[in-house]
Amino acid sequence: MPEVDKADRRPAIEAKNVSKVFQGAAQDRVTALDAVSVTIRENEFFTLLGPSGCGKTTLLRLIAGFDFPTEGEILLYGEDIAPLPPHKRPVNTVFQSYALFPHMTVGQNIGFGLEMLGKSKAETAARVDQMLKLVQMQELKNRRTSQISGGQQQRVALARALAPHPKVLLLDEPLSALDYKLRKEMQIELKRLQHETGITFIFVTQDQEEALTMSDRIAVMSRGKILQIGSPREIYDRPAERFVANFIGETNFLEGDTVSTQADRAMVRLPGGATVDAGLPQGLKPSGKVTVVVRPEHADIVKAGQPATLAGALSNIVYFGTDTHFHVALDTGGEFIVRHQNSRGNESAFAVGEKVGIAFEPDAAQVLRD
Amino acid sequence: MANAGNFSVRRLTGFTTIAIICFLSLYTPILTLVIFSFNAGTSIAIWEGFSWRWYERAWANEQVQEAALRSLQIASFAAIVATTFATMAAIATTRTRPFRGLTAIYAFVNTPLMVPEIVTAIALLIFFASIKVATGYTGLGYLLAAHTAFCIPFAYLPIRARLESMDLTLETAAADLYATPWRAFTRVTLPLLWPGIIGGLMLAFVISLDDVVITELVKSAGQETLPTYMLGQFRRVVTPEMNAISAVFLGISILIVTLFFFLTRKRN
Ligand SMILES: Nc1ncnc2c1ncn2[C@@H]1O[C@H](COP(=O)(O)OP(=O)(O)OP(=O)(O)O)[C@@H](O)[C@H]1O
Ligand SMILES: [Mg+2]
Numbered sequence: 001m002p003e004v005d006k007a008d009r010r011p012a013i014e015a016k017n018v019s020k021v022f023q024g025a026a027q028d029r030v031t032a033l034d035a036v037s038v039t040i041r042e043n044e045f046f047t048l049l050g051p052s053g054c055g056k057t058t059l060l061r062l063i064a065g066f067d068f069p070t071e072g073e074i075l076l077y078g079e080d081i082a083p084l085p086p087h088k089r090p091v092n093t094v095f096q097s098y099a100l101f102p103h104m105t106v107g108q109n110i111g112f113g114l115e116m117l118g119k120s121k122a123e124t125a126a127r128v129d130q131m132l133k134l135v136q137m138q139e140l141k142n143r144r145t146s147q148i149s150g151g152q153q154q155r156v157a158l159a160r161a162l163a164p165h166p167k168v169l170l171l172d173e174p175l176s177a178l179d180y181k182l183r184k185e186m187q188i189e190l191k192r193l194q195h196e197t198g199i200t201f202i203f204v205t206q207d208q209e210e211a212l213t214m215s216d217r218i219a220v221m222s223r224g225k226i227l228q229i230g231s232p233r234e235i236y237d238r239p240a241e242r243f244v245a246n247f248i249g250e251t252n253f254l255e256g257d258t259v260s261t262q263a264d265r266a267m268v269r270l271p272g273g274a275t276v277d278a279g280l281p282q283g284l285k286p287s288g289k290v291t292v293v294v295r296p297e298h299a300d301i302v303k304a305g306q307p308a309t310l311a312g313a314l315s316n317i318v319y320f321g322t323d324t325h326f327h328v329a330l331d332t333g334g335e336f337i338v339r340h341q342n343s344r345g346n347e348s349a350f351a352v353g354e355k356v357g358i359a360f361e362p363d364a365a366q367v368l369r370d
Numbered sequence: 371m372a373n374a375g376n377f378s379v380r381r382l383t384g385f386t387t388i389a390i391i392c393f394l395s396l397y398t399p400i401l402t403l404v405i406f407s408f409n410a411g412t413s414i415a416i417w418e419g420f421s422w423r424w425y426e427r428a429w430a431n432e433q434v435q436e437a438a439l440r441s442l443q444i445a446s447f448a449a450i451v452a453t454t455f456a457t458m459a460a461i462a463t464t465r466t467r468p469f470r471g472l473t474a475i476y477a478f479v480n481t482p483l484m485v486p487e488i489v490t491a492i493a494l495l496i497f498f499a500s501i502k503v504a505t506g507y508t509g510l511g512y513l514l515a516a517h518t519a520f521c522i523p524f525a526y527l528p529i530r531a532r533l534e535s536m537d538l539t540l541e542t543a544a545a546d547l548y549a550t551p552w553r554a555f556t557r558v559t560l561p562l563l564w565p566g567i568i569g570g571l572m573l574a575f576v577i578s579l580d581d582v583v584i585t586e587l588v589k590s591a592g593q594e595t596l597p598t599y600m601l602g603q604f605r606r607v608v609t610p611e612m613n614a615i616s617a618v619f620l621g622i623s624i625l626i627v628t629l630f631f632f633l634t635r636k637r638n
């Protein structure tokens with residue numbers, strides 16, 4: 001499929017400085033969202049990624065209209081949706097618990113939205129069949145929702161939310177209740193559905209791998225704030241914050257000193273004396289001490305004496321099948337992990353205890369904003 | 371549940387004996403009553419052989435017919451009206467944000483459960499008496515109003531329980547799928563609430579059907595219900611006809627209560 005450039009598409013959802021404060025019992029207030037601003041474009045597969053309690057569901061509920069922002073506004077195709085109750089918003093939700101109507105059949109569930117929109121019986125029936133086909137559930141049309149498996153319920157929930165062809169589909173951790181294999185299948189299925197329907201998806205997950213494999217763009221959230229928005233590659237290769245670097249994949253953290261800075265790069269002197277050319281998060285002008293991150297697979301282990309950025313002793317070798325992790329105790333203190341992809345004929349030529357060097361690939365280092 | 375496997379109330383000394391005594395004292399009189407409803411003789415204590423004669427006689431008794439019909443009328447009316455009110459009250463107390471005075475409403479709805487029946491009865495007697503004096507109306511309205519009132523809390527309980535155990539995201543999902551609040555209610559909440567409503571209806575029906583004290587004090591002349599008629603008869607000659615009426619009455623009550631349990635247990 002030709003990769004369309006989704007960057008020039010129209011904004012579908014714009015959140016502007018949206019805050020949500022829950023007034024709990026007595027004096028305690030929970031700031032579930034703290035001045036969140038984000039633009040989600042038409043036809044985008046956009047993921048909200050973050051740990052439990054960071055405000056993902058809250059943001060979805062504000063978009064769907066089940067709750068109202070304490071501050072800020074949300075625009076749908078440029079229009080403020082604050083005055084619209086949930087049943088007037090062209091936005092549908094796939095609930096984490098699916099929330100299928102237990103007193104209706106699979107077909108009736110899928111047709112519910114169309115019926116409420118006042119579509120004719122014939123149109124509804126045709127669309128229900130089309131949706132059933134889309135999620136490959138034709139033979140289960142007349143089953144009760146309590147008589148189908150979890151994965152099938154998931155598909156019905158999806159079909160039900162897609163049937164009225166919403167402008168935006170909200171998916172709140174839709175795959176978290178499924179087992180590993182089914183989850184992998186559904187990930188592919190979801191991507192396909194998004195591609196075929198052309199609907200904007202806002203997808204919530206706590207699983208970084210899921211976010212990386214499925215999304216056009218990811219917003220990483222923590223404690224009610226969006227920390228970084230970017231493509232999976234940007235988020236993974238260029239984490240801007242310690243939280244992002246930590247939450248997604250494995251990372252080595254190094255303390256260094258800024259030597260010089262340019263527009264989006266900086267020369268950083270690492271412990272041990274070597275200087276690296278590191279990427280900078282947008283708008284950061286560092287000076288003095290900085291933290292630099294390097295992904296384990298963006299570094300290589302070399303024999304002592306060969307050109308290297310860091311030096312240390314091999315403290316552990318862990319074999320993972322597809323790759324091997326070399327744990328290096330740095331001479332300047334701390335540990336650095338190098339990941340090496342395994343292939344036939346490159347069995348490790350290193351032994352635990354041996355003195356080694358660590359060589360960075362070009363562009364491996366990234367400065368954090370902290 | 372560390373001790374669940376070890377502790378059993380059944381092993382306490384004398385438990386079985388006490389349980390048997392309890393059951394016997396509860397059910398022996400009822401069993402005796404039912405047995406003697408089939409007595410061929412006129413005694414309610416000396417067995418003279420099996421017969422249906424008292425059932426036939428009760429069936430043909432015009433006073434019994436009239437009282438039974440009135441009982442059914444009152445119970446049906448009270449159950450339906452009380453359940454309607456109870457449904458509205460249950461929705462108002464579970465599907466709105468907590469508001470000031472919510473506790474007061476709970477208390478208000480449930481008070482009839484706590485006030486001694488005789489107190490309610492006397493209060494109603496005095497209250498209705500003044501209305502009777504003022505308006506001259508002596509129809510069935512007083513009984514209907516009284517029964518409706520004391521049935522409301524009984525109808526309210528199963529409906530509220532059902533509403534509280536219902537998954538709220540279902541209603542949210544309906545709203546998400548373009549259902550107006552009214553349609554979300556009629557298409558999702560109400561169908562899922564039916565077992566609770568039917569349960570409330572049946573409970574209210576039985577409670578109204580069984581009532582003696584309030585009816586006795588509120589009824590005007592010639593407004594006997596089945597229980598008050600029976601009470602009146604016991605003050606005179608007692609024949610197994612009373613046993614037969616009681617047995618049928620008992621059967622109906624048991625039937626409705628059993629149905630109620632099945633309905634509220636199933637489909638949870
Ligand atoms: N109705 C509410 N009243 C009070 N606090 C709430 C309410 N809803 C959410 N919160 C709080 O707001 C914060 C964000 O909640 P939210 O449900 O958005 O998290 P989440 O990112 O979806 O988490 P999870 O991944 O566990 O679903 C949490 O601290 C939560 O306790
Ligand atoms: Mg959530």
